[in-house]
Amino acid sequence: MGKGKIKTLLLAFVLMLLFVLTACGGSTESTSSGESAEAPPSETTNEAEEEEVTVDFPTKPINLNVGFAAGGATDVLARAVVELAQDYIPNNENIVVVNQPGAGGVVAAAEVMNHNPDGYNILMSPSGPLTLTPHFGDTPYKDLEGLTPIINITTDSYFLVVNGTSEIESYEDLLEYGKENHVDFGTAGARSVSSVAMRSVALETGVDFVEVPFEGTAPARAALLGDHIDAVHNVESDVLPYLESGELNGLLYFGFERHPDFPDIPSVTEYGIPAFTNSFFVAGPRDMPEEVRNIIHDIFKQAMEDPAADETFKKIMATPDYRDSDGLAELLQGKFEVNKEVVETSGLADE
Structure with a gap:
């Protein structure tokens, strides 16, 4: 085979090889391009996942x-x-x-x-x-x-109160009455703050206080207004309106200082008795x-x-x-x- 013919064949082979490589490269680029064209994970989905979960509450009473x-x-x-x-x-x-x-x-x-x-x-x-x-x-x-x-x-805090018509008009009157009588006092429930507060008064004074527990402040107050008990130890929000009207009379306030609206009623701390709130x-x-x-x-x-x-x-x-x-x-x-x-x-x- 002549040298000229060999050169021609070699040239044809190189050209064919280049064509094949180019075609393969085109195919690879096409595939890569196709993959990159696929939609990425939805940004909306990611945002939804990251979004703080809220509670729909309440949906009933x-x-x-x-x-x-x-x-x-x-x-x-x-x-x-x-x-x-x-x-x-x-x-x-x-x-x-x-x-x-x-x-x-x-x-x-x-x-x-x-x-x-x-x-x-x-x-x-x-x-x-x-x-x-x-x-x-x-x-x-x-x-x-x-x-x-x-x-x-x-x-x-609390007040110790008596009926506005009671002959007991002050804390000193109460102590004097307690020397000869036991004192029935109403509370909103047995073994309550009122129970402990009044035990503190009893320990300090020696008066025989007898607790009469009720199921709430309202029944206790009603019993006092009906003269069925001697006194009531109640939270201030319950008795203040009745102190203002004069239906009840305050003997002691169980706050750390005298109540600003009733400065004439002494605080228990003035008698060495602990305050209760x-x-x-x-x-x-x-x-x-x-x-x-x-x-x-x-x-x-x-x-x-x-x-x-x-x-x-x-x-x-x-x-x-x-x-x-x-x-x-x-x-x-x-x-x-x-x-x-x-x-x-x-x-x-x-x-």
Whole structure:
């Protein structure tokens, strides 16, 4: 074969090889281009995954359980705050006050603790049934672990009062009367803050105070106005209107200082007797989802900040004392520990 012919064949082979490589390269680029043209993972999907999950709550009425009779201090406060809260409840839902009187607030507290923590059954209570009563050993709960603290609404103290027509007109008169007679005093429930407070007075004075427990402040007040008992130890929001009207007469105030509206009534601290306060709060069952707890907290916080709130609290003689969930938890635990010491040292738990 001539050299010229060999060169021609080699050239043809090189050209064919280049054509094949070019074709393969084109095919590879086409494939790569096709892969890059596929739609990437949807940005909308990623955003949806990253978007914070929100809870649609409430979608039905919320039951606000109150462990005392209608017309009492806790009931009046609950209904007043619920009215303020109405415009702030999502989905135009409602909060319904449910009265469950019994055992000085223990029945309602235990009932709420046993509910599903979905937020539809919550509690408004004074601090006593949760921070004091368990130390007597006869409650279905022994500590605060069964509840989810949500928000504190008010903090008040107590008055020892008598009927406005009573011959006992002062604390000194009471002590004089107590030298020859036992003194029947009504409370909102057995083994309550009132029980401990009045035991402190008894230990200091030697007067024989006999507790007559009722299922709430309203029945106790009614018994006093009917002259069935000598005195009543009640939270200030319940008795202040009757002190103003003169239907009741105040003998002692259990705050740290004299009440600003009734400066003539002495404080227990002036006689060496410890002060006692009572906080009214909202809580739910243990393990309530944080999102649900926060929604309920915000409902009541907005109610407390409503333009009509100041007038409402003034009307029902309540002192606003906002504390968030953590603040309420700290407040209740502190009261729990103090009350435990008081009960143990007073001997009340053994009676």
